[in-house]
Amino acid sequence: MDVFAHGLWSVAVAKGASNRTQKPLSLKLALAFGVAPDLASFGILFVQRLLEAGTFRPGFLKDGHPDPALVPAYVHSLYNITHSLVTFSVVFLIVWALRRKPLWEMLAWLLHILCDLPTHSTRFFPTPWLWPFPHPFLDGWPWARWGFQIPNYLLLGLTLWLAFRRPGPGSRAPRTPPPSPAPGPGLPSSTGPRTAGSPGGS
Ligand SMILES: [Zn+2]
Secondary structure, three states: OOHHHHHHHHHHHHHHHHHHHOOOOOHHHHHHHHHHHHHHHHHHHHHHHHHHHOOOOOOOEEOOEEOHHHOOHHHHHHHHHHOOHHHHHHHHHHHHHHHOOOOHHHHHHHHHHHHHHHHOOOOOOOOOOOOOOOOOOOOOOOOOOHHHHHHHHHHHHHHHHHHHOOOOHHHOOOOOOOOOOOOOOOOOOOOOOOOOOOOOOO
8 A cells, every 4th residue: 555545544444543542643643653664664765866866766667667676675674664563562562561561553564564454466466464574465456456456545535524423531621610500798708618629521
């Protein structure tokens, strides 16, 4: 899947999960983890191309088609690391242990790998989902086809609309306190025990 769709899906799923669980999640962090696997591999290549050739045009096209043999070896290595469920699990558990609680936004990284599995064919960067262990590659449907892109972005737009049409747990309007009766001139100032008010956050 392309990096923009990865980022938007991460935000949509994080917002939906945040609404459902009433736990505020950082959408920026989810977005960062959602695009990181591609930016930390192909993103570096695009920056290198920009610095060396002054263009974002990928240098791995041959007759208009991507040729993995033209991609530098370091991109293959980084792609293996960032697109492996093994790497993800190890890093997720380390972060969990260090923070003593999971960083749920990291699941956008897992979502990235799961989305790439069926959308990369074996001809160009199939997902190395069990790297560094030997595993079969899934021969998916290339994401660059319009037959995938159009329904994907339509579904993405619908999901984003559903997720953002209601405010999340962190953006609820503050509760207005009930009006307190003003003591009259002949009434005592205290009319009984008061209950503790809610601070407003939940
Ligand atoms: Zn990817």
